[in-house]
Amino acid sequence: MxxxxxxxxxxxxxxxxxxxxxxxxxxxxxxxxxxxxxxxxxxxxxxxxFPDFDAFLTELVHDRVARIDDQATILRKSAGTGTIAHNLTQALLDLFESAAVAVISLVTSRDGLRARLREDRPTGVPILTDAATAIASYLTAERELDRITADADVDTLAPTLIGAAHMLFADRQGNPPKAEDIHKVVTTVIAPVERQPPR
Incomplete structure (x- = not known):
């Protein structure tokens, strides 16, 4: 241009x-x-x-976090439909097939950017923390619908799912995982708390 x-x-x-x-x-x-x-x-x-480049990068991170908020709304609305494993698999694929992995790498590699982000986000890594919150909200909805057990610790399950999926996607140079790879992780993590439908 x-x-x-x-x-x-x-x-x-x-x-x-x-x-x-x-x-x-x-x-x-x-x-x-x-x-x-x-x-x-x-x-x-x-x-x-933008006053400086770190301010610009902060805006980039906030903009991408807003996209996760939109995905979180869609995920929560899916509670009670389909299977939990399918809903979570799709959510994780949507998250990590986007620019999320690259933005996480950006945040962890730039001290100035992390310092700016800490001003209004004192804990956690943006994108990962927001995604875990979205997953926890969805799992809470499924618990209320009695599709997972009442004692399911959604605040532990959510970051477990995010961390495991992130590990599969983290190698930028390699081939991204397939849907079945993510589905296997999801089913393994949620198996102890998922209620089986009556036969």
């Missing part, structure tokens, strides 16, 4: 460009110049909209 051409939703355009660079080249390649080059705009455009 030539310099001087108006961009609608400049912030969104820059965030999407950053995600493309992150997915293609990794966290170490994500610089303000790389973002503006990918976006096809002058470097000054980014600094007109």
């Amino acid at each position: 030539p310099t001087g051409v108006a961009i609608r939703d400049v912030r969104g355009h820059l965030l999407d460009a950053a995600e493309r660079v992150l997915l293609r080249d990794g966290a170490s390649a994500l610089t303000s110049r790389a973002v503006t080059t990918e976006a096809g705009c002058a470097k000054g455009v980014l600094h007109r909209h």
Whole structure:
């Protein structure tokens, strides 16, 4: 895009460009110049909209967390339908097949970004913590529907599922896991608490 051409939703355009660079080249390649080059705009455009690059990256993380909130709503509404294993498998695939793994890598690799995020998120790793909250909310709904046992510890089950799935997706260079790999993890984790339907 030539310099001087108006961009609608400049912030969104820059965030999407950053995600493309992150997915293609990794966290170490994500610089303000790389973002503006990918976006096809002058470097000054980014600094007109954000006080510094860490502020921009903070916005990127918050934007991607908002997407998880949308997925969480869909997941919770699925409670009581289909199988729990299928619902959780699909939710984990939707989460980790997106830019989530790359954003997690970005957060863990940049001290300045982590410091900014700690200002309003004092604990946990964004994306992972939000995803665990979404899974716990879904499992709570399933517990209320008596599809998992009343004593199911959803606050332990949720991060267990997130951690196990993240381990399968974490290698950016390898082949991503298949749906059946995630399904196997899910069924193993929830087996002790899932109520079997009457025959």
